[in-house]
Each structure stands twice: as C-alpha cells, then as structure tokens.
Amino acid sequence: MNEAWRRLGPALLYLALALPATLILNLAFVNFHAPDDYDHVKRAYTLVHDPFRAVTPPGHSTGAMIDTGLTDYVAAQRPVAVLAPRPLPQAQAAAFRSASQMRWSGVQRFSEMSGAISYFPILYAPQTVALELGRWMGATVEESVFWARLANGLVGIALAALGLRLLPFGHSLALVVLLLPRTLLQFASNSADPILYGLALIVTAMGLQATGRLKPLAHNGLAAVALFVAASVRPPIAALGFTPMVQAIRNRQWPGLLLLGLSVAAAASWALMITTQVVELRCGAGGSPIAPRLAAFATGWPWLIGHSFADRGVYYFTSFIGHYGWGDGPNGRLSYLLPPWMYVSAVALLMIGLRNDVRTPARLDRLARLSLAAGAAGVVLITFLAMYVACRGPLQTISGVQGRYFVPALFAIAPAISGLAPAARDRLQSLFPILLGVWVTACVIAMSLQAQMLYRL
Numbered sequence: 006m007n008e009a010w011r012r013l014g015p016a017l018l019y020l021a022l023a024l025p026a027t028l029i030l031n032l033a034f035v036n037f038h039a040p041d042d043y044d045h046v047k048r049a050y051t052l053v054h055d056p057f058r059a060v061t062p063p064g065h066s067t068g069a070m071i072d073t074g075l076t077d078y079v080a081a082q083r084p085v086a087v088l089a090p091r092p093l094p095q096a097q098a099a100a101f102r103s104a105s106q107m108r109w110s111g112v113q114r115f116s117e118m119s120g121a122i123s124y125f126p127i128l129y130a131p132q133t134v135a136l137e138l139g140r141w142m143g144a145t146v147e148e149s150v151f152w153a154r155l156a157n158g159l160v161g162i163a164l165a166a167l168g169l170r171l172l173p174f175g176h177s178l179a180l181v182v183l184l185l186p187r188t189l190l191q192f193a194s195n196s197a198d199p200i201l202y203g204l205a206l207i208v209t210a211m212g213l214q215a216t217g218r219l220k221p222l223a224h225n226g227l228a229a230v231a232l233f234v235a236a237s238v239r240p241p242i243a244a245l246g247f248t249p250m251v252q253a254i255r256n257r258q259w260p261g262l263l264l265l266g267l268s269v270a271a272a273a274s275w276a277l278m279i280t281t282q283v284v285e286l287r288c289g290a291g292g293s294p295i296a297p298r299l300a301a302f303a304t305g306w307p308w309l310i311g312h313s314f315a316d317r318g319v320y321y322f323t324s325f326i327g328h329y330g331w332g333d334g335p336n337g338r339l340s341y342l343l344p345p346w347m348y349v350s351a352v353a354l355l356m357i358g359l360r361n362d363v364r365t366p367a368r369l370d371r372l373a374r375l376s377l378a379a380g381a382a383g384v385v386l387i388t389f390l391a392m393y394v395a396c397r398g399p400l401q402t403i404s405g406v407q408g409r410y411f412v413p414a415l416f417a418i419a420p421a422i423s424g425l426a427p428a429a430r431d432r433l434q435s436l437f438p439i440l441l442g443v444w445v446t447a448c449v450i451a452m453s454l455q456a457q458m459l460y461r462l
Contacts, residue, residue, distance in 0.1 A: 015176035030193035033453035037086035039194035044121035049132035066119040088330035125237030161199020168206025175419030177361035186327030205413035212248030225261025229268035236272035244383025325408025367424030377421035
C-alpha cells in the first residue's frame with residue numbers, strides 16, 4: 006500500500022496544484038491570451054466541419070471555412086488578447102465591448118490559419134465537443150470558447166496526471182516543468198500544448214514500464230495511439246517513441262514494435278502531405294518543394310542550431326519560463342515579461358528538481374538511459390528542422406522556435422538522469438512539495454492580478 010501511495014504522490018500533488026491554478030487563470034485571463042489561441046479554436050471547429058479541407062485563396066495564407074460568428078468574435082477580441090498598444094482606436098474598443106454578445110451564425114467564410122490547419126484535428130476533440138455543445142445550446146461564442154478552454158485544460162491535466170502516475174521516476178523535474186508560469190497559462194488556453202504535454206509524458210512513461218496488467222500488444226498499442234495523436238500535431242514528439250521502440254525490440258514484442266513504427270510513419274506522412282499544401286505568407290513558405298531545405302539542414306544543422314541558440318537563447322529561456330501575450334515568434338521578441346522574481350525562482354526550482362531526480366534511487370540500465378537521451382535530442386533536432394522547413398526566415402537563424410517547444414524533451418531527460426547519484430532522502434527533497442506549492446500559489450496570484458491591468462481597455 007505504501008508503494009502504491011508513493012507512486013500516486015506526484016500525480017496527486019500535480020492535481021492539487023494544477024486544477025485550482027487552471028480554474029483561477031481561466032477566470033483571470035481573457036479568451037485568446039496565449040500564442041495562436043484563436044487559430045486552435047478555429048481548428049477545433051473544423052473537426053466536424055470539413056476537417057481535412059485546406060483552402061488557399063489567391064493572396065492569402067492557407068485557412069479554412071469558419072462560422073462568421075467565430076471569425077467576428079476573433080476580430081473583436083484580437084487587439085486586446087494579443088496586447089496591442091493602448092489606447093485602442095474607438096472602433097476597436099467598441100467592437101471588443103460588444104464581443105461578449107456575439108453568437109454563432111451558421112454561415113461560413115474563409116479565415117486564415119496556416120499553422121493550425123497543418124495539425125491533425127483529432128487532438129482538438131475536447132474543444133470541439135464544448136464548441137458544438139455551445140452552438141447547440143444557443144450560447145454566445147465567448148461562452149463556447151471559454152467552455153472549450155476549460156475542456157482543453159482539464160483533459161490536459163488528466164493526461165499529465167496519468168503520465169506522472171505511470172512514470173517510474175523523474176517526477177521532480179517533470180512537476181516543475183508542468184507548473185511553470187508559461188505551462189500554466191497554456192493550460193488555461195485553447196492551445197494544443199496541454200494535451201500534447203500529457204500525451205508526451207504518457208509515451209515516455211510507457212516506454213519505461215513493464216506491460217503490467219496489459220498484454221504487450223495492448224500496452225504498445227496505447228503508446229502508439231498517444232504517439233500518433235501527439236506527433237501528427239507536433240512532429241518532433243515522434244522522437245519520444247524511440248524509448249518504447251527500444252524496449253519492444255529488447256522484449257521481442259514485434260507486433261508492438263510494428264504498431265509504434267506505423268504510428269510514427271502515419272504522423273510523418275500527414276506532416277509531409279500537409280506541408281506541401283500550406284502557404285504561410287508571413288514566413289515566406291508555401292507550396293514549394295521541401296527537398297532543398299531538407300538537404301540544406303542535413304549538411305548545416307550544427308551551425309544553424311548553434312547560431313540560433315547564440316542569437317535567441319534569451320528568447321528561448323523567457324518563452325520557456327513564461328510571458329504575457331503572444332510575442333513575436335518568427336522574430337524572437339517578447340513585449341510583456343513576467344516579474345523578474347519568477348524567472349529567478351523558476352531556475353532555482355528547476356535546479357532543485359534536477360538534483361532531486363539525480364539523487365532518487367532508480368534502476369535504469371544504460372541502454373534505456375541512452376534511448377531517453379536520444380529521444381530528447383531528437384525532439385530538439387526535429388523542432389529546428391520543422392521550423393527551418395516551414396518558416397523561411399533569415400538564413401543564419403531558424404525562425405519560429407519557442408522555448409515551450411522543448412518541454413517534451415525534458416520529460417525524457419527527467420527519467421534519464423534519475424538515479425545517477427543515488428543518496429538518502431534529505432530535508433530539501435522532503436520540503437520540495439511545500440516549496441513547489443508556495444511558488445505556484447504566488448505565481449498564480451501575481452499573474453491573475455497582473456491580468457486585470459494588462460487586458461483592461
């Protein structure tokens with residue numbers, strides 16, 4: 006029984022902190038406050054309205070046909086949500102004040118969403134259910150989008166808690182990453198990140214677990230489904246499949262290995278197919294062959310990635326820990342930072358999490374550690390490759406990469422370093438849950454108060 010409770014501890018701690026934090030931040034922050042939020046909502050809408058139809062009118066980036074009630078609401082909400090300079094023009098301010106009364110029209114018009122249209126839509130099912138429920142009940146667009154935010158965050162929290170329960174070790178670092186200010190704000194949004202993070206953690210954990218009560222084929226099948234759903238939205242997550250594949254080979258689970266391989270192949274096929282169809286005028290990408298870009302990356306990736314970190318390392322760090330508003334991903338700029346104490350304390354907690362995991366007793370052989378490290382490196386490498394292919398920025402720096410894209414890699418790093426220097430449990434490890442709880446509470450209160458100033462006309 007004690008062992009069962011020990012394994013449940015990290016998941017219960019996460020639920021105790023993440024659930025109230027997500028609910029409070031949902032109430033404090035306006036709809037569409039997180040990067041690309043409204044494009045994610047539009048993609049959720051398309052799940053039951055031509056999910057695989059990409060539309061590219063002349064002179065536009067790729068998009069889809071969206072209900073005019075939603076597009077009008079986006080237009081009214083956008084200047085405030087993205088933290089445009091104040092004061093707003095009188096017409097924009099009036100539109101924002103009236104946005105809460107806008108309703109679904111049942112009429113569609115074209116709307117650009119070149120990034121989100123490339124995401125396989127099944128991940129948005131919780132948001133789609135909330136949006137369609139709102140439409141069916143006659144709710145306003147604002148109410149429907151808010152319900153979608155809640156559904157998205159709650160499902161993401163449930164998946165992350167399951168991942169923590171399945172993860173045999175590496176909990177401390179994973180907990181800190183899941184409770185960073187940026188992560189909490191993403192969980193209180195319509196972003197794909199909450200469900201992606203939960204699925205990435207589950208894939209990592211299942212690669213380290215024995216099959217347990219599940220038959221090997223069912224165990225690997227569930228990991229394959231999670232891997233496909235995540236990698237078909239964010240292809241770099243496919244690299245996390247390396248650990249469960251290695252374990253399947255070692256255990257001679259050939260049908261399971263086949264399922265894992267097919268899930269990665271299916272996600273890669275979707276990404277390659279949709280990439281050739283999408284036009285993104287902002288990034289200068291569209292419809293052109295990707296082979297030359299792949300060849301250029303293959304020969305110059307160390308220099309490209311190294312130069313990108315040298316040029317935008319500070320941006321990667323701040324966009325990983327957290328910021329307000331959308332920022333400017335293609336150009337690597339953030340306009341509204343968190344209070345300085347959050348960045349300093351976040352680094353301290355990350356160091357404590359690393360220390361705790363290194364000291365935690367963990368039985369993990371060298372091959373398993375190497376597979377985790379290789380998966381983490383693959384996430385980073387493919388992230389830069391994907392942005393290099395999709396976003397045609399400056400030749401020296403790969404545009405569009407944000408710090409939060411590295412979160413799945415840390416889910417693999419956490420167990421990889423666990424038990425490298427095992428030691429008896431000390432006072433700092435015992436105090437860690439309290440420190441984390443106090444810190445999360447302080448961050449949520451500070452961000453909620455700041456939101457009242459940031460989003461006020």
